[in-house]
Amino acid sequence: MGVSRSNELGIVLFMCLISVTCHRKxxxxxxxxxxxxxxxxxxxxxxxxxxxxDGFLVRYGRVSSADVSAGSEILVSFSPxxxxxxxxxxxxxxxxxxxxxxxxxxHHAGTGQASRYLDFGRxxxxxFNYSNQTRTLSVTYPAxxxxxxxxxxxxxxSGNRSVSYSQVLSSPDRFxxxxxxxCACPNRCYLEDVGPGTIILIILCLAAxxxxxxxxxxxRPIRTPNGLQLVPEENVWCVLCxxxxxKQGRKRRKSYCLKGITF
Numbered sequence: 656m657g658v659s660r661s662n663e664l665g666i667v668l669f670m671c672l673i674s675v676t677c678h679r680k681x682x683x684x685x686x687x688x689x690x691x692x693x694x695x696x697x698x699x700x701x702x703x704x705x706x707x708x709d710g711f712l713v714r715y716g717r718v719s720s721a722d723v724s725a726g727s728e729i730l731v732s733f734s735p736x737x738x739x740x741x742x743x744x745x746x747x748x749x750x751x752x753x754x755x756x757x758x759x760x761x762h763h764a765g766t767g768q769a770s771r772y773l774d775f776g777r778x779x780x781x782x783f784n785y786s787n788q789t790r791t792l793s794v795t796y797p798a799x800x801x802x803x804x805x806x807x808x809x810x811x812x813s814g815n816r817s818v819s820y821s822q823v824l825s826s827p828d829r830f831x832x833x834x835x836x837x838c839a840c841p842n843r844c845y846l847e848d849v850g851p852g853t854i855i856l857i858i859l860c861l862a863a864x865x866x867x868x869x870x871x872x873x874x875r876p877i878r879t880p881n882g883l884q885l886v887p888e889e890n891v892w893c894v895l896c897x898x899x900x901x902k903q904g905r906k907r908r909k910s911y912c913l914k915g916i917t918f
Contacts, residue, residue, distance in 0.1 A: 682694055682695075682784060682785035682786060682787060683700070683783065683784075683785035683792065685783055686699075688702075688735065688736055688755075688778040688781075689701060689702045689703045689735065689736040690702070690703075691783065691785065691792060693785055693787075693841050694785075695787060697841040697842070698841030698842030699841060699842060700785075700792055700810070700839060700840070700841055701838070701844060702735040702736060702810065702838075703735070703736050704838040704844035705735060705810070705834065705836055705838050705839070705844075706734060706735060706736060706737075709734075710734045710735075710736055710737040710739075711732060711733065711734050711739075712733050712734065712735055712818070712834065713731055713732060713733040713818055713832070714732050715730045715731075715732060715759070716730060716731050716732075716733075716818065716820070717729070717730060718730065718731050718758075718820045719820075726762060726763045726764070727760065727761065727762045727763065728760075728761050728763075729758060729759070729760055729761075730758070730759040730761065731756065731757070731758055731759070731775075731820065731830075731832075732756070732757045732759070733755065733756045733757075733776075733806075733808070733832060734755060735755070735794075735808070736778075738753040738754060738755065738777070738778060739751075739753070739754065739757070740752050740753060740754070741754075741757045741759065741772050742770075742772065750772050750773060750774050751772040751773070751774050752774070753777070754774050754775070754776060754777055754798075755776045755777050755778045755796045755806070756774075756775040756776035756796055756806040756830070756832075757772055757773065757774065757775065758772075758773040758775050758830065759771070759772055759773075760773065774798045774799070774804070775796075775798055775804060775805070775806045775830050776796030776797065776798055776804075776805060776806035776830075777796060777797065777798065777799070778796065780797050781794055781795050781796045781797060782794070782795040783795070789811065790811065790812035790839075790840070791809050791810065791811045791812070791839075792809075792810040792839065793807060793808070793809050793810075794807070794808050794810070795807050796808065803828040804828045804829075805828070805829060805830075806829075806830045806831070806832065807829065807830075807831045807832075808831070808832045808833075808834060809831070809832070809833050809834065810834045810836070810839040811833070811834065811835045811836075811839055812836075812837070812839045812840035812841075812843075813835040813836065813837070813839070814837060815835050815836075816835060816836050816837070817833075817834075817835045817836075818832065818833070818834050818835075819832075819833045820832055820833070821833075
């Protein structure tokens with residue numbers, strides 16, 4: 656019995672040691688694909704603030720490459736938080752299904768154009784690392800499980816705003832995106848979430864407003880030697896209770912009448 660308990664304690668300590676070591680190594684803790692808590696206590700990096708109204712950080716951005724033939728172009732779409740599919744009209748046939756990064760290779764011809772959609776990263780199974788020296792969060796988005804195809808996005812805390820890309824065909828299985836933005840800094844940009852606390856605060860504000868409105872209606876002016884004074888009505892606070900009780904009584908009487916009817 657003592658041996659089993661010591662073994663369990665050893666396993667727990669080992670898992671805690673691994674967790675602490677991993678957090679120290681990565682420099683941050685991942686809450687979800689959008690939020691990362693920096694270990695030094697400087698705050699939270701919210702990647703959702705980098706995207707547009709549809710969640711895209713890049714939408715059909717042109718990627719330069721020396722190996723692209725004439726009449727062809729490479730475009731990239733990237734969403735740091737929300738999976739998307741390309742093309743939308745042919746979801747069943749596309750390879751970019753629920754992805755984070757999609758490369759689009761378009762070949763323009765005289766009669767039209769042909770496009771290929773390449774899955775270059777998903778939100779699941781990615782790795783991340785934060786460097787305190789460069790203030791850069793690097794996140795790896797693998798295309799598939801145990802696949803060599805991946806996209807590495809470097810979010811650098813900076814006063815400037817820019818997005819650049821690596822050469823696509825310089826390393827066929829690896830694509831890099833370099834992002835500079837103030838929103839890549841801890842606690843600089845974040846989107847408000849309507850959580851339970853916000854809902855409770857709204858309810859309290861509505862209740863306070865209703866209280867003051869009903870209270871104003873419940874006061875009547877009375878002229879005194881010192882001027883007008885507002886005196887509460889005696890029965891106004893019982894009106895709602897009386898109306899509710901009367902409504903319940905009507906429902907009971909109606910149910911009794913229905914029970915007495917015979918068919």
